Amino acid sequence: MLENTSFAFIANQLNVNCTLPIKVIENHYFQKANYIQIQEIKNHLKKSGYFSDYFQFNLSPYEFVYVPDENTPEKQNLKSQHLEPEEWKYYILAFQGNNSEISNLQQVANLAEIELKIALVFLYHKEVGGYGIVKNPIHSFNCFFEIDRDDSYSHEFINDTHLQEVSLIYQDFKNLDEAKYLYIKQAIKMLEELKHLPYHSKFRILGLFTIIEFLITHKPIDTGDSITRQVTNKMALLSKRFSKQLDYSAFFKDIPESTIWKKLYAYRSCIAHGTQADFQKELSVLKDDSTARKFLKLVVKTLLRHSLSEPQLYTDLKEC
Known part of the structure; x- marks a missing residue:
């Protein structure tokens, strides 16, 4: 696991069914965010106004799931169920060095069955022991807007096969005679x-x-x-x-x-x-x-x- 490194926040709401971390490409690992990284993500989401309906109640869509409401089985209603911090669904691509390959990874991920949505990139600056943020405001807004307006109340299931697919597409992408x-x-x-x-x-x-x-x-x-x-x-x-x-x-x-x-x-x-x-x-x-x-x-x-x-x-x- 890469500690104190730069990372890209994966905006998808995911149910991950594999052992983490997993290497996607060299020096780029799909893994759960640690406490410090989660705080960086939450602070930016809150300040930027994303998911404002949640954050006004100090909530985040990555910290709960929807489950059937047993009190209304005939109506098939859903209710929110809060997760323990160790179950929160903040996933990242941790990487070393600059973010030059993140753009390529996003383009490649668009072709995979499960499209990993890289919404924000946090660059770790060792000199100050903190993070700077790289983002395209329009892209980030559209990404979070799409997730916020999704009324399916479901999470995408992803496993090591899906992540390996991204790796294989990336290799074909890099090997293409440009x-x-x-x-x-x-x-x-x-x-x-x-x-x-x-x-x-x-x-x-x-x-x-x-x-x-x-x-x-x-x-x-x-x-x-x-x-x-x-x-x-x-x-x-x-x-x-x-x-x-x-x-x-x-x-x-x-x-x-x-x-x-x-x-x-x-x-x-x-x-x-x-x-x-x-x-x-x-x-x-x-x-x-x-x-x-x-x-x-x-x-x-x-x-x-x-x-x-x-x-x-x-x-x-x-x-x-």
Whole structure:
């Protein structure tokens, strides 16, 4: 365990099912925050106004869980249950040296099944025996806002397999020939940059479409070479090579994939041209905005993860 070191605060509300600490990459360990680190985190959250509904009662969302209320079993209500300090859910990435790899780790973590959300970075200054804070105010606000507005009242389960996945993606990311495949790293960075937009912004949806097109399409040559047609055909080809198949049925009814992409691009057109999307009739296949958004996010993550494994395939695919 790294003591008196710099650390990045993981904003996710997590249920961790593995022995800690775990090395994610060299000199970067996923572990529980110690008492001093917790105080640094809490002080900053309180001063910055994050989770104000909790802190006005001297509470933090990382110090309790929601459990079924046994007094109202018929209503399936939940009640908060405070945790003992040793059970608090403040998790960090502790690291030595500067924070140069934290940015890369965040971009890589975006592609993993469980996305670790690095909201704040605390740099330890040995000379003064204290911490300085590195943050992007907009990114931090959006990150905590998303967590604060989550009404599922649940924690994400994470184990050593999830953390090992981050390590493997990181290795592929670092091994990528940037001179040949710069556009792949640019696309990965674009996904991270979408977090700077408000959580419910339609620009996030347009951004997801942009990343898909950036990775696998070229400028249309004629009407038979439209972006919609390219994406539909190329996604059908790529799906056969993914290590984990895209499960369209988990989001939509048993409908042909080509129809789903046609409807998704009709939705994109609604956003781009300022018309109201009709999920009751024309776009009923997509169910609603949230379902379409979640599916597009999964597509982007899957494409980016796969592009790190077979980068030349994507270069070739863009041209055809």
